[in-house]
Each structure stands twice: as C-alpha cells, then as structure tokens.
Amino acid sequence: MKNIPISAMIGLFFTALYFLMAIxxxxxxxxxMAEIVGDVWEPRSAEHLLGxxxxxxxxxxxxxxxxxxxxxxxxAATVLSFVTGSVLxxxxxVAGGWVDQVLSRFVDLIxxxxxxxxxxxxxxxxxVTVPVLIVVMGLLDSTRVYRLARAVAVDIEVMDYVEAARxxxxxxxxxxxxxxxxxALSPLVAEMGLRFIFMVLFVSTLSFLxxxxxxxxxxxxxxxxxxxxxxxxxxxxxxxPAFAIATLAISVNLVADWVLNRTTxxxxxxx
Amino acid sequence: MHPxxxxxxxxxxxxxxxLLAASALIFLGTLMLPGDVAQSILGxxxxxxxxxxxxxxxxxxxxxxxxxxxxxxxALQGDLGTALTNGQDxxxxxxxxxxxxxxxxxxxxxxxxxxxxxxxxxxVRYRDRWPDKLISAVTLASxxxxxxxxxxxxxxxxxVQMGWFSxxxxxxxxxxxxxxxxxxxxxxxxxxxxxxxxxxxxxxAAILNVMQSAYIxxxxxxxxxxxxxxxxxxxxxxxxxxxxxxxxNLAYLVVGVVVIEVVFVYPGMGQYLVDHVAKRDVPVVQACxxxxxxxxxxxxxxxDIVAILSNPRLRHPK
Numbered sequence: 208m209k210n211i212p213i214s215a216m217i218g219l220f221f222t223a224l225y226f227l228m229a230i231x232x233x234x235x236x237x238x239x240m241a242e243i244v245g246d247v248w249e250p251r252s253a254e255h256l257l258g259x260x261x262x263x264x265x266x267x268x269x270x271x272x273x274x275x276x277x278x279x280x281x282x283a284a285t286v287l288s289f290v291t292g293s294v295l296x297x298x299x300x301v302a303g304g305w306v307d308q309v310l311s312r313f314v315d316l317i318x319x320x321x322x323x324x325x326x327x328x329x330x331x332x333x334x335v336t337v338p339v340l341i342v343v344m345g346l347l348d349s350t351r352v353y354r355l356a357r358a359v360a361v362d363i364e365v366m367d368y369v370e371a372a373r374x375x376x377x378x379x380x381x382x383x384x385x386x387x388x389x390x391a392l393s394p395l396v397a398e399m400g401l402r403f404i405f406m407v408l409f410v411s412t413l414s415f416l417x418x419x420x421x422x423x424x425x426x427x428x429x430x431x432x433x434x435x436x437x438x439x440x441x442x443x444x445x446x447x448p449a450f451a452i453a454t455l456a457i458s459v460n461l462v463a464d465w466v467l468n469r470t471t472x473x474x475x476x477x478x
Numbered sequence: 479m480h481p482x483x484x485x486x487x488x489x490x491x492x493x494x495x496x497l498l499a500a501s502a503l504i505f506l507g508t509l510m511l512p513g514d515v516a517q518s519i520l521g522x523x524x525x526x527x528x529x530x531x532x533x534x535x536x537x538x539x540x541x542x543x544x545x546x547x548x549x550x551x552x553a554l555q556g557d558l559g560t561a562l563t564n565g566q567d568x569x570x571x572x573x574x575x576x577x578x579x580x581x582x583x584x585x586x587x588x589x590x591x592x593x594x595x596x597x598x599x600x601x602v603r604y605r606d607r608w609p610d611k612l613i614s615a616v617t618l619a620s621x622x623x624x625x626x627x628x629x630x631x632x633x634x635x636x637x638v639q640m641g642w643f644s645x646x647x648x649x650x651x652x653x654x655x656x657x658x659x660x661x662x663x664x665x666x667x668x669x670x671x672x673x674x675x676x677x678x679x680x681x682x683a684a685i686l687n688v689m690q691s692a693y694i695x696x697x698x699x700x701x702x703x704x705x706x707x708x709x710x711x712x713x714x715x716x717x718x719x720x721x722x723x724x725x726x727n728l729a730y731l732v733v734g735v736v737v738i739e740v741v742f743v744y745p746g747m748g749q750y751l752v753d754h755v756a757k758r759d760v761p762v763v764q765a766c767x768x769x770x771x772x773x774x775x776x777x778x779x780x781x782d783i784v785a786i787l788s789n790p791r792l793r794h795p796k
Binding site: 315316317319320321322323324325327328329330331332404408411412415416417418428431435438439440441443445446448449452453456457460 | 496499500503504507508618619621622623624625626627628630631633634637638639729730732733736737740751752754755756758759760763764766767770771774775778
C-alpha cells in the first residue's frame, strides 16, 4: 500500500466514494427518487441542497439514485463485455486456424460500424429496458476487449510453459483459465477501467437521446435531458451530471493509469 | 504489378466487401431481433387483421433475403424506400440533411486538424514541462465528459451567460455563408474540443514513438536543435500514423455529430436518425445506419491507403 502514488490514491478514494454512494443510495438520499417535494427549479436551499428539478423533485436525491442506475448499468455491461470478450479472445488465440479467422473477421465487421450507430439500429427494434441496454452495450463493447485479449493471449500462447501444459495433455479449458488468464490479467484490468468509463459515457449518451433508461427512473444522462430546457433561463441543473461524470471518469482513469504503469514496469518496460 | 497498386486495390476490395457485409448486418440484424414492425406502428391494441394487412402492405411476408437484395439494389440506385411514420421518400429527406451534417463536420475538421497537429508537436517539443502537462490535463478532462454535456456547458456559459452566439443552430438555404457559420459556431466548437483531445493525444504518441528511433538519437547527437529534429527528422516519418489519427478522428466526428445535432437542434442526419429510432421507423434507421457506416468505412479505408502510399519502402521496392 505504501507504493501507491498520490494521484492513484485520490482516484481510488473517489471511485470508492461513488460506488459506496451507489450501493447505499436509499440511505443517503434525503428524499425519494420520484417524489415531488417542491416547486419547479427551486434554487439551492437548506432543504434541497442542490435545488429541485423540472417537475419539483429533489435534485440531490435524483443525482444519488441516478448515479446508482448509471454505475450499475455500466458495471454490469463492463463485466459482460469482459467475460465475453476475453473468453472469446483467448479461445481464438489458443484454437488458432479457421476458428480464429472467423471470430476475428466477424469482430472486424462489427467494429466497422460505429458503436453508437449500431446501438441505435438495434434499439430501434428492441424494447428499451435495462437488461436489453446492458446486453447491447456489453456485447458491442466486447469486440474491443476481444481484440486486446487475443493480442495478449497470442504472445502468451507461444511461451514454453503453455507448451509444457499442452504436452502434459491439459485440455483447452485448463490452458485458457490456468495458463493464459493469470498472465493476461494485468493489461486486462487496466483496460477494464477505460471500458467502464466508456460505458458510463455511453449509457449517459443513450439516456440523453431518450433511448436509454426510461423515466421516471433516474440516471445521469436522463437528468440532463429532463433539465436541459432550464439552461436557456440560466438554471444550471442540467450541468450537475457533467460534474459527476467527469469526476468519476477522471478518478477511474487515474487508477487505470497507475495499474498500467505498474504492470509495464513489472515487465521491465522503460516506463 | 507494382506492389503499391496491388496493396491499394486489395484494400479497396476489402473496403467494398466490408461495406456489403455491414449492409447485410444492418438489414438482417434488424429482422432477426425480436420485435415486430407492424406491431410497433399500430401499437399494442391493434387487431390481428389490421396487423396482417399492414404486414402484407409493407411486404413483411416475403423471405428476408429477397427483401435484403431489393433494399440493397434500391439503395445502390439512390432509392432508400419510404418512411413508415409519414410516408415520405427517405432519400429526399436525407439528401439535404446529409449536406447540413457534412457542412458541420467539414468546419469542425478544418479547425481541429491543424490545431491538433500543432498542439501535438508543441506537447512533444516541451515534453514533461508545463505546456505538455497543461495539454494533457485539458485533454483528459475533455475526454472524461460526454459530448452532449460539453455542448450544454458551452450553451450555459457562452450563449446564456455571456450572450455570444445562439443556443440553437438553425440553418436554412436563405442564409448567407457568414450567417450560417455564425449559427454553427457553438456546435463546431464542441466537436472541435471533442476530437481535438483524441487527435492531439494520438499525434503526440505517434511522434514520441518516432522520437525513440535510432536515427533521432543520431540527429540529437549531431547537435541539431530540438525543433529541427522534430520538424525535419521525426515529422516526415510520423506522417502515416498522423494521417491515420486524423482519419480515425474524422470518422469519430461523423458519429459525434449525431449527439451534437440533438443538443443544438441542428437539422442534420443525426437528429433525423435519433427521432426515427424513437418512433421505431426501421427503414429510416436502416438507411441512416448504412450511410453512417459507409462514411466510417470509407474514412478508415482512406487512412489505410494513405499509410500504404506514404511508406517509401513500399513505393520503391528493391
């Protein structure tokens, strides 16, 4: 713990804070998520620390519950993306041959269409619910994880210890989970931070476009959409999520940078 | 055949193949996913007869492959079908909006590309000193905020608080170029900020990568000035990666436009797409998706071709 640089400590602290806020949202929020407790766009006061929103709900409560939804969806999608992407990536690297070719070319094809456009096309025919959002975001993003996992695994796959395992007669499952996974973990963990941020931005964007989390559920992108009309009257309610998203993204970035630097120095890289 | 011609034609063929595959993915993907176009037009309370009639009318009962090829050949001839929601010709609606979108993206590119390369060079020149750190900090901040929020931050502080420029970017044909530019000033600024960060980071990384080569060390040991080393020795070798960076970001710009148009109520493709996703107007979504994918694939293809052309080892084979 002593060797953690100050920037990574700050990052860890704020990341933990956001996750704790998401977990304990019902305890922390002063009012209910969809409870109308005041006038429209009240300025900040002792009762409403951040004021109220476009139909008189407490903004602080909505921000806390919104953070919960955003972080939950982003985390679930990141996990899905990592499990699918890395298992398929390792599998392609170990199997090689036509399996690798088919998987890799398919991933190339998916990546040739911009992620947002692809998501919009899919969401035009699918019902917009939280599970659908998680699956669509997770699977689309798993193409990026697949590329990284495959590239890392191809390097590991030619190592002597993998060959030793093969000669021992180990099955593919052993090679993927016992030989490759432990050695590929650190670059994947660093990437995970970046993918998580991307997911937060992605779900916020979809909700802002009205194609993500549906009202009355709150999420950070949705809060912008609900309160955007206030901006022209000089009411900054819609800008609050900007602050939340930016601080969360920067803290996760700081942690990811540290993990990445630590792992490159382990490999004897020049840093 | 000259190897460059061969490589370029291979890349062109690959691009076309990719485009074909992408069109199939978009069309068949929307068919395979659960969901019923007729149901979504008529709503949950529709009678079975009405649903059957509408399916017949829209040709939903024909086999998927036949419909795909009909759609593809139509699209090749500029016929994208009609919108389900208002029966308008899609190609006609898209034509003008595509022009508006490209107009916006063009000006954002004109401003951001030279600026990004200049700032990237500056960051390398003053590496690890305050200009580099400042540039890194600003780029980190701007990639940590979603585009639409940067848009609203600018609207709030620039348009509302200071009263410069308008918060909506409406343009029409009767406006002069100067009026149009004034109207799109804020969206262009947002797009510039968004791609500038990525482009600068990647330019910096590309040049730093070249700077670690042996010939740069030689140039440094010869006692040449830092600027001379960067401009004359590093930059020409970094052209291919930089062009790559620029193209990737232009491709990104085309997508970023979708969200920014919604923020600024700009009459372009992005807003058209988002509106019709919400209305579940599948033909419009397919057509817009195809166009965005085509632009994206095209820009990526150009990046690869420039990389091939700028490689002297490929241009002058042994």
